[in-house]
Amino acid sequence: MIAKVRHRKLKGVLQQEFGSLKETHLVRAPGRVNLIGEHTDYNGLPVFPIAIQRDIAILFRARKGPRVRLRNVSEHFGAREFSLESVVSPYPKGDWGNYAKAAAQALMDRFGHLSGFDAVVSGNIPMAAGLSSSSALVVACSLILTRINEISIEPLELMDLLAKGERYVGTQGGGMDQAVCLGGQRNKALKIDFSPLRLSPTPVPEHWQFVIAHSLVVADKSGEAQEKYNARPVECREALTRFRSHSQFQPDSQTYSELIARVPVETLLSLADEVLEEPYRRRFRHLVSEGPRVEEARGAMLDGDLEKFGRLMNESHTSLRKDFEVSCPELDELVETCLAAGAAGARMTGAGFGGCAVALCEASRTPFLVESLEKDFYRSRSIPSQLTEYLIMARPVEGASFIY
Numbered sequence: 473m474i475a476k477v478r479h480r481k482l483k484g485v486l487q488q489e490f491g492s493l494k495e496t497h498l499v500r501a502p503g504r505v506n507l508i509g510e511h512t513d514y515n516g517l518p519v520f521p522i523a524i525q526r527d528i529a530i531l532f533r534a535r536k537g538p539r540v541r542l543r544n545v546s547e548h549f550g551a552r553e554f555s556l557e558s559v560v561s562p563y564p565k566g567d568w569g570n571y572a573k574a575a576a577q578a579l580m581d582r583f584g585h586l587s588g589f590d591a592v593v594s595g596n597i598p599m600a601a602g603l604s605s606s607s608a609l610v611v612a613c614s615l616i617l618t619r620i621n622e623i624s625i626e627p628l629e630l631m632d633l634l635a636k637g638e639r640y641v642g643t644q645g646g647g648m649d650q651a652v653c654l655g656g657q658r659n660k661a662l663k664i665d666f667s668p669l670r671l672s673p674t675p676v677p678e679h680w681q682f683v684i685a686h687s688l689v690v691a692d693k694s695g696e697a698q699e700k701y702n703a704r705p706v707e708c709r710e711a712l713t714r715f716r717s718h719s720q721f722q723p724d725s726q727t728y729s730e731l732i733a734r735v736p737v738e739t740l741l742s743l744a745d746e747v748l749e750e751p752y753r754r755r756f757r758h759l760v761s762e763g764p765r766v767e768e769a770r771g772a773m774l775d776g777d778l779e780k781f782g783r784l785m786n787e788s789h790t791s792l793r794k795d796f797e798v799s800c801p802e803l804d805e806l807v808e809t810c811l812a813a814g815a816a817g818a819r820m821t822g823a824g825f826g827g828c829a830v831a832l833c834e835a836s837r838t839p840f841l842v843e844s845l846e847k848d849f850y851r852s853r854s855i856p857s858q859l860t861e862y863l864i865m866a867r868p869v870e871g872a873s874f875i876y
């Protein structure tokens with residue numbers, strides 16, 4: 473369900489913009505926080521996120537013909553209208569309407585002719601924060617199109633289709649966000665493997681609390697952060713090619729996962745030191761250490777070993793900071809603040825370059841952690857709205873669904 477006030481607002485705007493509320497439906501798609509396994513998805517290595525209670529909710533109704541008309545309850549986002557044609561041309565870079573167009577183009581390519589819809593969007597996932605507000609919008613729009621066009625598609629196929637489809641907006645991402653947004657489960661984290669896509673739901677121990685804290689640095693993935701982000705897949709591919717070109721090192725291993733499966737990580741790291749130059753050496757170091765950490769972290773969660781899970785999060789952060797170079801001083805400070813307040817572990821989450829950190833602590837310690845973050849991180853900075861906008865107690869929730 474969604475909060476009554478929000479529901480009322482959606483209905484009010486739909487009625488005002490499009491007339492009748494007859495035959496409307498409501499869909500929601502959650503954001504996510506990635507617990508460990510960062511920048512691994514587009515390298516075919518696993519990730520370990522949870523879908524969270526913040527979401528995109530869309531009230532919609534079918535239309536005859538190819539037109540899509542979109543409104544947003546926030547005046548920040550202007551009205552958008554477009555037609556479902558075989559080539560849906562994008563709005564300028566960074567336009568919010570492109571996420572709806574990304575879903576439309578992906579489904580047009582797969583299913584051909586589609587009818588459009590009228591819809592009103594309401595979102596409460598912080599934007600440009602590494603919590604996947606963009607994929608939530610893509611997923612929600614894709615579900616609307618499948619429903620009104622009576623398309624049936626297997627969830628795994630849709631996850632894959634949308635992972636590729638979201639590249640429409642210009643980001644060369646992997647498949648984590650679309651998979652967890654659709655496949656999330658209540659009280660479970662989702663280990664996701666790629667090629668082929670596989671989801672392993674893992675119960676999150678009841679007394680574990682993941683706390684998301686915003687660094688107050690916006691990582692706008694349609695601007696500068698997009699260029700920095702897109703540089704990483706190129707560097708990672710190049711690192712692998714260069715490593716493999718030293719033919720004595722596993723010429724049969726075509727991918728990072730094959731390399732990791734065949735050669736001990738320590739050996740890979742020392743070989744990389746010998747043969748790779750910067751920045752390839754560091755990118756390679758991050759990937760071959762972060763990949764195995766995901767499986768270890770899942771094991772720690774299954775064993776209820778909070779300390780170990782926390783330690784792995786810390787290692788992940790160090791690797792992202794030093795080797796992958798996607799953190800920033802504010803994220804590092806957040807991580808330090810969380811650890812000083814007794815968190816078992818903390819790390820930046822999502823693409824980085826700003827956005828959020830995620831910390832793990834015993835649920836009973838949460839008030840102390842929150843107090844410390846408020847006192848030591850947020851108080852000296854001016855925050856434009858309430859602290860609850862920047863500090864989220866993550867709860868693993870179900871993936872995207874129709875409410876009615």
Ligand code: NG1
Pocket residue numbers: 506509510511512513514601602603604605606607638643644645646647648649693821822823824
């Ligand atoms: P966020 O954090 O939502 O910008 C991006 C990619 C993921 C993944 C992470 C880093 C998209 C849609 N998402 O997520 O696939 O690569 O960065 O782990 O590009």
